[in-house]
Structures are given as structure tokens and as C-alpha cells.
Amino acid sequence: MPAITFIHADGKIERVETGEGESAMQAATRHGLDGILAECGGNAMCATCHVYVDESWLARLPAIADVEDALLDGTATERLPNSRLSCQIAITPALDGLVLRLPERQV
Numbered sequence: 001m002p003a004i005t006f007i008h009a010d011g012k013i014e015r016v017e018t019g020e021g022e023s024a025m026q027a028a029t030r031h032g033l034d035g036i037l038a039e040c041g042g043n044a045m046c047a048t049c050h051v052y053v054d055e056s057w058l059a060r061l062p063a064i065a066d067v068e069d070a071l072l073d074g075t076a077t078e079r080l081p082n083s084r085l086s087c088q089i090a091i092t093p094a095l096d097g098l099v100l101r102l103p104e105r106q107v
Ligand code: FES
Pocket: 025, 037, 038, 039, 040, 041, 042, 043, 044, 045, 046, 047, 048, 049, 071, 085, 086, 087, 088
């Protein structure tokens, strides 16, 4: 299974194995990772699963849908060009090794 790496705002690194068909958010919450709240359960309604995608991976992610784009304007920490919602990142074998940085807060 693909694995993804989360880098917390304080620099702590956590590597998480993903399951079949999971989003990055689902993999994080299944492992009890701090820093992803996912209050809406992945329904693209809360923006509490905000992550900053490592620049080297940006081009390999699917395009941002309109609903994700709108939600990213309401994140608790600054939206940057590499901001994404982790519930909208479906993990595929091509994303094995993906690196996501966590913001300082989600609310
Ligand atoms: S979990 Fe709510 S928008 Fe991602």
C-alpha cells in the first residue's frame, strides 16, 4: 500500500500507510494523527483537513474542484498556492511517498 508522510508544524514527521481507496485524510485519521480534524468526515464541507502539499508533488495531484477551491478560501491558516484539502486527495499507487505539511491549526 502507498505510504504518505505528514510533517507537523513543529517539524515532527509521521509516516502513514494508506488503505485501499483511502483519501489522505482518511489515512491520517485512521492512524490518529494530530493536526487533521476532518469535522465533516470528508464531505468537502469544513476545511479542517487543510494541508500544504510538498512542492515536488503538486503536479502529480488531480486538479482542484470548484467546491474544494471555495473551501480553501476559508481555512484557519493562510491559503498558499500548495494548499489542498486532504479529504480530496485520493491516494493511488502513483502517490506513494507523498509529503504533506500540516498547518499550525485547523480551526
Ligand atoms: S474533512 Fe471536511 S473538508 Fe475535508
